[in-house]
Amino acid sequence: MVNDIHSIKEQAQEEIHNAASLKEVQSLKVKYLGKKGIITTKARSLGAVPKEDRPAYGQELNSLKKSIDELLQARAESCKAAEMEQSLQAERLDLTIPGSFTAFGHLHPVTQVMDEITAIFISLGFTVEEGPEVEHDYYNFEALNMPPDHPARDMQDTFYISDDVVLRTHTSSVQVRVMEKNSPPLRVIAPGKVYRCDADVSHIPMFHQLEGFMVDKHIRMSDLKGVLELFIHRVFGPDTKVRLRPSFFPFTEPSAEIDISCVMCRGKGCNVCGTSGWIEILGAGMINPRVYEKAGYDPGTYTGFAFGMGIERVAMLKYSIDDVRLFPENDKRFLEQF
Ligand code: PHE
Numbered sequence: 001m002v003n004d005i006h007s008i009k010e011q012a013q014e015e016i017h018n019a020a021s022l023k024e025v026q027s028l029k030v031k032y033l034g035k036k037g038i039i040t041t042k043a044r045s046l047g048a049v050p051k052e053d054r055p056a057y058g059q060e061l062n063s064l065k066k067s068i069d070e071l072l073q074a075r076a077e078s079c080k081a082a083e084m085e086q087s088l089q090a091e092r093l094d095l096t097i098p099g100s101f102t103a104f105g106h107l108h109p110v111t112q113v114m115d116e117i118t119a120i121f122i123s124l125g126f127t128v129e130e131g132p133e134v135e136h137d138y139y140n141f142e143a144l145n146m147p148p149d150h151p152a153r154d155m156q157d158t159f160y161i162s163d164d165v166v167l168r169t170h171t172s173s174v175q176v177r178v179m180e181k182n183s184p185p186l187r188v189i190a191p192g193k194v195y196r197c198d199a200d201v202s203h204i205p206m207f208h209q210l211e212g213f214m215v216d217k218h219i220r221m222s223d224l225k226g227v228l229e230l231f232i233h234r235v236f237g238p239d240t241k242v243r244l245r246p247s248f249f250p251f252t253e254p255s256a257e258i259d260i261s262c263v264m265c266r267g268k269g270c271n272v273c274g275t276s277g278w279i280e281i282l283g284a285g286m287i288n289p290r291v292y293e294k295a296g297y298d299p300g301t302y303t304g305f306a307f308g309m310g311i312e313r314v315a316m317l318k319y320s321i322d323d324v325r326l327f328p329e330n331d332k333r334f335l336e337q338f
Contacts, residue, residue, distance in 0.1 A: 004042075005042075005057075005060045005061065005064055008032075008038060008039075008042075008064065009064055009067070009068075012028075012032055012068050012071065013071065015028055015031075016028055016068070016071045016072060016075045017075070019075050019079065020079070021079055021083070022076060022079045022080055022083060024079075025072055025075050025076045025079055026076075028072060029072050032068050032072075033065065033068065033069060033072075039061065039064065039065045039068065042061055043058075043061055043065075046058060046061075106338070108327075108335065109315055109319065109327070109335070109338040110208055110311055110312060110315055110327055112315075112338060113311055113314055113315040113318065114191055114208060114210065114311050116235065117191075117210055117231070117235065117309075117311070117314065118189065118191055118210070120230075120231050120234050120235070121189045121212060121231070122189075124187070124227065124230070125187050126187045126188060126189045126212065126214075127187065127188055127189075128188075128189055128190070128191065129174055129177075129178050129188050129189070129190045130174070130190060130191075130192055131168070131171070131173055131174035131177050131178075131190060131192065132168070133167060133168055133192065133193055133194075133195070134161060134165060134166075134167060134168075135165070135166055135167070135168040135173045136164060136165060136166075137163075137164040137165065137166055138164070139168075139173040139174075139176055139177055140158075140166050140168050140169060140170070140172075140173045141153055141166075142294075143175075143176035143291065143294040143295070144172055144173075144175065144176070144250060144251035144291060144294075145250040145251050145288050145290040145291060145294075146250045146251075150250065152248075152249075152250045156169035156170065156196055157169075157196045157197040157198050158196070158197065159195050159196075159197055159205075167194075167195035168194055168195065169194055169195065169196055170194050170209055170211070170308055171190045171191070171192055171194060171209040171210065171211035171308060172211055172251060172306065172308055174188075174190035174192075174211055175190075175211065175213055175251070175287075175291065175295075175306060176291065176294055176295050178190070178213075179215070179291075179292075179295030179296075179297060180295055180296065183297075184215045184216050184217070184297065184302050184304070185214075185215065185216035186213065186214065186215040186216070186304070187214050188212070188213055188214075189210055189211065189212045190210070190211040190212075191208065191209070191210040191211075191311070192208065192209065192210075193206055193207070193208055194206075194207060194208070194209050199325075201322070201323050201324065201325065202324050203324065204312070204324050204325055204327070204328055206328070207310060207311070207312050207324070208310070208311035208312060209308055209309060209310055209311065210308070210309055210311060211306065211307070211308045212227075212306065212307050212308070213287065213304060213305065213306035213307070214227070214304050214305055214306075215287065215292075215297070215302050215303070215304030216302065216303075216304060217301065217302060217303070218303065219302075219303045219304045219305060220303070221254070221286055221305070223305060224284055224285075224286070224305035224307070225242075225244060227305075228242065228258055228282070228284065228307060229242045232258075232260055232281070235314065235318065236260060236263055236317070236318065239266075240260050240261055240263070241260065241261035241267065242258060242259070242260055242261075243258075243259045243260075243278065244256040244257075244258060244259075244284075245257045245258075245259055245280075247283065247285075249283060249285055250288065251285075251287065251288050251290075251291050251306070252284065252285025252286055252287060252288055252305075252306055253285060253286060253288045253289075254285055254286060255283070255284070255285035256283075256284050256285055257280050257282075257283055257284075258280070258281055258282045258283070258284055258307070259278040259279060259280050259281065260278070260279055260281050260317075261277060261278060261279075262276075262277050262278060262279050263279065263317050263318070263320075264320065265277065279317060281309060281313065281314065281317065282307055282308060282309035282310075283307065283308055283309075284305060284306065284307035284308070285305065285306065285307075286303065286304070286305050287303070287304045287305060287306050312324050312327055315327070319337075319338070
C-alpha cells in the first residue's frame, strides 16, 4: 500500500514537472485529483484496507493529495508566467519606430484658381449660376445666334449626344438659361466644365471655363474693360497691361480678345508670347441683340457685356505650366507643388 503511494507520488512529480502548459497542468489535475482521479479512487477504496492500517494509509493519502495539489499549483504558476512572457514577446511594440502618417490632400490647382476668380467676381457683386454639362443644342448654339449649319459652329469641336443634345462646348450656354428666368439688372458668373473633341499640349477634351455677363440699361464697352482690367490686375498683379483686340463671336457684337502683357517676360518678348509681348487670355464682347431676342428681353432697352475664359489657361499662365495635360493627369509630384 505504502509502496503504491510512493510510486504514485514519483509518477505525479515527474509528470507535473514535465507539464509544458497550463492546459497540461489542468489535465494532470483531473488525472490525479479529479472525481475519477487516481487519488480520489484510492480514497474511495479505503474501506478495503485492513482496519488497523486505515488511519496511517489515510494520512499518507491525504498528504500525497496535498503535495500533488501544491506541485500542480506551483507548476500552474510557472506555466502561466511563461505563457505571459511568451505573449508579451510576441506582441512586443517597438515604440521607437516612427509612426505611419496619412498625407493631407488639398484642392486641385484648377479648383484653387476657379475659387480665386469666383471670389473676385463675387466681391464685385456678381452671383454664381450653374448650367447642365449635357446641354440642348439650343442653349449651346442656337440661342447664341448660331443657327444649324452656321459656320461658326466649326470653331468648337463638339461632342454630340444626339442631333440636338451636346456636351456643352462653352459656359456661354448658361447666358440664355439665366436670362429666361431673370430680368435685368444681371451680374452673373457661371463656372464649370466644358467639352471639346481636341487634345494636344494646350487642349484637353474636358476643361473648365468661367463665363461672366452683365446686363442692364446703359452698360457700355468701357464697363467691360473696367471689370476685366480689375480682374486681371487682381490675378496677375497691378502692373499687368491689358489690351482689347477686335475679334468675332456670333453672340457678341462688337467682340474682342483680351490680351495681357506676357507674364513671363513682362512684355519684352519670349517664346511663351511668341516674341509679341502679349498673351491672349479671354474672349469677350457686348452681348448681341439677337441673344436678347431669344431671352425675351427688349434689345432696345438693355445692353450688356459677356466674357468667357479658360481656367486651365489662367492657371498655366499664373504658375508657368507649359502642358495642359498635367492637370487631369493627377501625378502627385505635380499636384504637390500647389
Ligand atoms: N464662349 C467663348 C468661347 O468659349 C468665349 C466668350 C464668352 C466670348 C463670352 C465672348 C463672350 O470661346
